[in-house]
Amino acid sequence: MSETARPGKLLLLVTGFLLWSSAFVVLYGVQGLGCRLGWDDVGLGPVSLNRGALLAVWALHVGLIAAMAAIQVRRRSADRGAADRGTAFIDRAGLALTFCALVATIWTGIPILTAGSTCS
Amino acid sequence: MSAAGAPSSDLAMRLHRDLDRIWGTPPGVGRLSAVNHTIVGRRFIIAAFVFFTIGGLLAMLIRAQLATPHGAFVGPELYNQIFTMHGSVMMFLFAIPMFEGVAIYMLPKLLGARDLAFPRLTAYGFWCYIFGGSILVVAMLLGVAPDGGWFMYTPLSSNAYSPGINADVWLLGITFVEISAICAAVEITVTILKMRAPGMTIDRMPLFAWYILVTAGMMLAGFPPLILGSILLEAERAFDLPFFDPTRGGDPLLWQHLFWLFGHPEVYIIFLPGAGMVSTILPVMARREIVGYTWIVVSVVAVGFLSFGLWVHHMFTTGIPHLALGFFSAASTLVAIPTGVQIFSWLATLIDGRPQLKLPMLYLFGFFVVFVAGGLTGVMVAVVPFDWQVHDTHFVVAHMHYVLVGGFVFPLLAAAYYWLPHVSGKVARYPLGHVAFWLIFIGFNVTFFIMHLTGLLGMPRRVFSYEPGWGWDLPNLISSFGGFLMTMGFALFVVDVLLHVRFGRTAPRNPWGASTLEWATATPPASYNFASLPTVSGRHPLGDAPELPSDLAGGRGYLGFAREGRQETLGTHMTAATPDQVIVLPGPTYLPLYTALATGVVFLGLLFKVYWLAPVGAALMLALFMLWTRDTGQFQDRGPLPIGRGASAPAHSEAAGPPSWWAMVFTLVADGVLFSSLAFGALFLWVSAPGWPPPQVLEAPWWKPALAGAGLVAAALAGRRAVAVNGKADASRSAGRDPWLLLAAAGHAFALVWLVLLALGTPGPTLHAYGAVTVALLSYAGFHAALGCVFALFGLWRSRAGYISAARSLDLRIGALWHGYTAVTGAAALLLVATLPRLVMP
Ligand code: HEM
Ligand SMILES: [Cu+2]
Numbered sequence: 001m002s003e004t005a006r007p008g009k010l011l012l013l014v015t016g017f018l019l020w021s022s023a024f025v026v027l028y029g030v031q032g033l034g035c036r037l038g039w040d041d042v043g044l045g046p047v048s049l050n051r052g053a054l055l056a057v058w059a060l061h062v063g064l065i066a067a068m069a070a071i072q073v074r075r076r077s078a079d080r081g082a083a084d085r086g087t088a089f090i091d092r093a094g095l096a097l098t099f100c101a102l103v104a105t106i107w108t109g110i111p112i113l114t115a116g117s118t119c120s
Numbered sequence: 121m122s123a124a125g126a127p128s129s130d131l132a133m134r135l136h137r138d139l140d141r142i143w144g145t146p147p148g149v150g151r152l153s154a155v156n157h158t159i160v161g162r163r164f165i166i167a168a169f170v171f172f173t174i175g176g177l178l179a180m181l182i183r184a185q186l187a188t189p190h191g192a193f194v195g196p197e198l199y200n201q202i203f204t205m206h207g208s209v210m211m212f213l214f215a216i217p218m219f220e221g222v223a224i225y226m227l228p229k230l231l232g233a234r235d236l237a238f239p240r241l242t243a244y245g246f247w248c249y250i251f252g253g254s255i256l257v258v259a260m261l262l263g264v265a266p267d268g269g270w271f272m273y274t275p276l277s278s279n280a281y282s283p284g285i286n287a288d289v290w291l292l293g294i295t296f297v298e299i300s301a302i303c304a305a306v307e308i309t310v311t312i313l314k315m316r317a318p319g320m321t322i323d324r325m326p327l328f329a330w331y332i333l334v335t336a337g338m339m340l341a342g343f344p345p346l347i348l349g350s351i352l353l354e355a356e357r358a359f360d361l362p363f364f365d366p367t368r369g370g371d372p373l374l375w376q377h378l379f380w381l382f383g384h385p386e387v388y389i390i391f392l393p394g395a396g397m398v399s400t401i402l403p404v405m406a407r408r409e410i411v412g413y414t415w416i417v418v419s420v421v422a423v424g425f426l427s428f429g430l431w432v433h434h435m436f437t438t439g440i441p442h443l444a445l446g447f448f449s450a451a452s453t454l455v456a457i458p459t460g461v462q463i464f465s466w467l468a469t470l471i472d473g474r475p476q477l478k479l480p481m482l483y484l485f486g487f488f489v490v491f492v493a494g495g496l497t498g499v500m501v502a503v504v505p506f507d508w509q510v511h512d513t514h515f516v517v518a519h520m521h522y523v524l525v526g527g528f529v530f531p532l533l534a535a536a537y538y539w540l541p542h543v544s545g546k547v548a549r550y551p552l553g554h555v556a557f558w559l560i561f562i563g564f565n566v567t568f569f570i571m572h573l574t575g576l577l578g579m580p581r582r583v584f585s586y587e588p589g590w591g592w593d594l595p596n597l598i599s600s601f602g603g604f605l606m607t608m609g610f611a612l613f614v615v616d617v618l619l620h621v622r623f624g625r626t627a628p629r630n631p632w633g634a635s636t637l638e639w640a641t642a643t644p645p646a647s648y649n650f651a652s653l654p655t656v657s658g659r660h661p662l663g664d665a666p667e668l669p670s671d672l673a674g675g676r677g678y679l680g681f682a683r684e685g686r687q688e689t690l691g692t693h694m695t696a697a698t699p700d701q702v703i704v705l706p707g708p709t710y711l712p713l714y715t716a717l718a719t720g721v722v723f724l725g726l727l728f729k730v731y732w733l734a735p736v737g738a739a740l741m742l743a744l745f746m747l748w749t750r751d752t753g754q755f756q757d758r759g760p761l762p763i764g765r766g767a768s769a770p771a772h773s774e775a776a777g778p779p780s781w782w783a784m785v786f787t788l789v790a791d792g793v794l795f796s797s798l799a800f801g802a803l804f805l806w807v808s809a810p811g812w813p814p815p816q817v818l819e820a821p822w823w824k825p826a827l828a829g830a831g832l833v834a835a836a837l838a839g840r841r842a843v844a845v846n847g848k849a850d851a852s853r854s855a856g857r858d859p860w861l862l863l864a865a866a867g868h869a870f871a872l873v874w875l876v877l878l879a880l881g882t883p884g885p886t887l888h889a890y891g892a893v894t895v896a897l898l899s900y901a902g903f904h905a906a907l908g909c910v911f912a913l914f915g916l917w918r919s920r921a922g923y924i925s926a927a928r929s930l931d932l933r934i935g936a937l938w939h940g941y942t943a944v945t946g947a948a949a950l951l952l953v954a955t956l957p958r959l960v961m962p
Contacts, residue, residue: 007313007693007694007695007777009695010313010322010694010695013421014421014425017421017422017424017425017426018425020425020429021425021428021429024428024429024447024451027447028444028447029800029803031441031443031444031447032444032804032807032808033803033807035441035807036806036807036808084321084695084696085321085323085324085696086321086322086323086695086696086697087695087696088323089321089322089323089414090322090695092414093414093417093418093421096414096415096418097418097421097422100418100422101422101425104422104426104451104454107450107453107454108429108447108450108451108454109447109450110446110450111442111443111446111447111449111450112443114446115442115443115446116442117442117443118441118443119441119443120441120442
C-alpha cells in the first residue's frame, strides 16, 4: 500500500494564493503607511523610499511564490508513481494554483512601476 | 431468485426499521427538536423561499411606486425602508440561507454520509436565522425597518442621522443571522473534508462539493469583517465609542472597508453555489462528463482568493490614491479569467455532449444568457471613467440584478426542478414549469434590460419619485410592467411545485440518469440516507455501479447495522478517503432551540437597550452550551469498532482528527480574520483618519501589558502540557493532567485582571477613536481569556468526571487550540496597545 498524504498536504492548494493575499494586504498597507510617514518625499536612489519599500515587498513575494513553485515541481516528479490518487491530484492542482498565484502577484504589482506618485 | 430474495429483503426491512427508529425525528411538537440534515435543510429552503417572497413583494412595491412620475404610493421615509429591506432580505435572508439549505440537505447525500458533522449546530443555526430574520420583518411591520440602504453607510447610519431604532435593527438582526452563516460554514467545511464515503478521494469529489467547500472557506474569511463592523457600529451607536466619527478621530471609510471586505466576496459567495449547481446539472443534461474537472477546481479556488482583492472597486469614487486603486483594478481584471474558464468548460461539455432540452436545461439556458449579459456590464463598470458616470444610477441596479438573478436565481430554479423528484419522490404531471420559465425570463429582461437605459439617462437609484418629461417615464413604466410579468412567473412556479408535490406521479429511481450518490438513496430519502455506506471507486459512483442502491439498501456496504442505538456514520481521511473513525452523532434535542432563544435574549436586550439583559442571556447561553456536551464523550475506551466489510475504526472520540477538533481549527481561522480586521482598523484609523494624534494616550508602564501577555502564554503552555502528560498516562483517573489544567485557568484569570485594569486606565474611549480601538483590542483579548478560563475549567471537570483518558483526549486538545490561539492574538493585541501611543504621538 502506498503511503497516504497527511491532511496538511491540502495546504498546497492554497499556499500560493495565501502568499498572493499577503502580498496584496502588505502592499496596500505599506503604501498607506509610507504616505502617512512621508516616505514619498524621501529619496532612495532613483526612486522614493515608498516606492522602494513597495518594490521590495513585491519582489519578496514573487520570489517566495516562485520558490514554492520550484519546490512543487521537484516534489511532483519525486511523488510520481509512488503517490496515491488524492496526493497526485493535489500535486497537480496545487502546482497549477501556485503558477496562477505567481502570475497574479506579478500582475497585481505592476502599478508600482507605472503609477506617477505613490501617494496621490 | 425470489426464494433467495425474500429473506434478504426481510433483513433489509428490519435494518430499515431499526435505523429509522434511531435516526428518526419525533412527530408533533417533537418536530421542534429536529436536528436531522434532511429536515433542517428543507426548513432552510422553505424559510429562504418565504423571505424571497417577502423581498419580491417589496420589489413590486418599488416598481409600483416608480412606474409613473410623482408616484403617490409611498413617501420617501417608507421608500427608504422598502429598498433597504428589499436589498437586505434578498442578500442576507434569501440568497445565503437558500444555498446553505441546499448544501445542508444535499451534501451528506452527495458525499455518501448519513448526516452533517454537527446536527445540533445545523438546528441552532436555523433558529438563529429564523429569529434574526423575524426581528427584521417585525420591525418592518411596525414601520421601524432599517432605512440606510443595504450597505448601511456611516455617517448616515450613525446616531446623528439615524437616531431611531431602525439602524440597530439591521446591525443586530443581521449579526444574529450571520451566526447561522458561520455555523454552516464550519460545519460544511468539516463535513466535506472528513465525511466523504470511503474511496471518494479528493479528486473524485463531486464538483458541487468543491464549489461549496470554497464558498464555505470564503464565508469563514468574509463574514468576520462584517460582523466586526456591525459590532463596532453598534458600539458607537449604543456606547458612543467614535470608531466612524471623523470629528473624534474615527473615519466613515473604515465602515466602507469592513463592509466591502465582506460585500464583494459576498457576491461570489452567492454566485459560486449557483455555479456549483450548474456544474452538477449540466453534465447530466448534456449526457457527458464535465470537461476539465481539474481546471474547474483550480479556477474555483483561484476565484475564492481573487474575489477578496476587489473590495475597493466599490469605493472608486472615495478619493483613494491612484496606486492603491491600481492594485484593486489589477485584481478586478484577473478575476474574470477563472470565471471564463468555467464558462468555457460548460460550453465545451454542451458542445461535446448530447444535450437534451429538459426543464432544468431550459433554466440553465436562462442562466447563460442573463449571467453573461451581467458579466459584460460588469466589465463596463470596472472601467473607472465609465463607473464615474453611472455610479449610483439605475444602470448599476440593472447590472447587479443581471449578475445576482442570472448567477443565482436561474441556477437555483434549475436545481429546484432537478432535485424536486429527490425531495418529493414524484415527477411533475403538467408542463407548467415551461410556462413559468418563459414568464420569468421575458419578465426579467423586460424589467432590467431597459433599466440600463434608465440609468444612462441619469436616473439615480434610491429615489422615491421623479419629474415627468425627463425621458424616464416610459422606461420606468416598461420596467414595472416587466416586473409584474416576472412575478406572475414566480407565482406559477409556486403553483407548479405545489401541484407536483400533491399530484405528481411516483418518480422512478434516478429519473435523470445522474451518476452522483444522492440518487442512490430512496426518494424521498430515509432519515439515515443510506442503510449502509457506499465505497466509491470513481467520479461516477452510480454510473459505474447501477446496482449500488440495492446493495446499500440491503446493508452490504459499511455500517450496515444498527449498533447500540447510536447514530453512526464514517469519518475518512481528508485526501485518501480511507475510513479512520466512526462518528457518533447526537439525536433530536430541544437544546439548539433553547440556546437560540437565549441568544435572542442577548440580541433583544441590546436592541431595546435593556443592557443588563444581555449578560444574563449570555450566561444562559453558556450554560446551555455546556449542556450540549452532556451526551458527548464516554467513560471507557472502546477501542477499534467493526465497521463492516471486515474493517474496523476507532470511535471519533478516540481518533486523531475528529470533526470537533477540525471545527475548532476552522472557527479559529474565522476568529483570526476578525482579529486581523480589528488590527487593520486600528492602524487604518491612525494612518488615514482626520483628527489624529489623540489628545491623550494610555500611559502604562511596559510591564503591565507584559504581565497580561505572560498570563496568556502560561495558560497556553499549561494547556499543551496537560495534553502531553495525558498522552503518556495509563488508564488511571487523574494522571497528573489536572494541575496543568488548573494552571491554564489561573493563567487566563490572571491575564484577564490585567486586561481589565488596562482597559479601565485607557483615557477617554468616547473622546477619541484612539481610546475606542484600544479598549476594543483589550476587550477582544479579555473575552478570549475569559472563555479560555471556561475551557480550562471544563477540561478539569471532564477529567475529574472520568471522560478523559490517554485515548480520549479530545476535550483537552480542543482546549489547547483555544489557549494557543488566545496567547498568539492576545500577545499581538497587547503589543499593538503598547506601541500605538508611541506610533501616534508626533
Ligand atoms: C424579483 C425581482 C426583483 C426586482 C423586480 C427587483 C427590483 C429592484 C429595484 C427596482 C431596486 C432599486 C431600488 C432603488 O434603488 O430605488 C432593487 C435594489 C436591490 N435589489 Fe432587487 N429586485 C429583484 C430581485 C432581487 C434579487 C433576487 C436580489 C438578490 C439576490 C436583489 C438584490 C437587490 C439589492 C442588493 C438592491 C440594492 C438595495 C439598496 O439600494 O440598498 N434583488 N431591486
Ligand atoms: Cu464588487
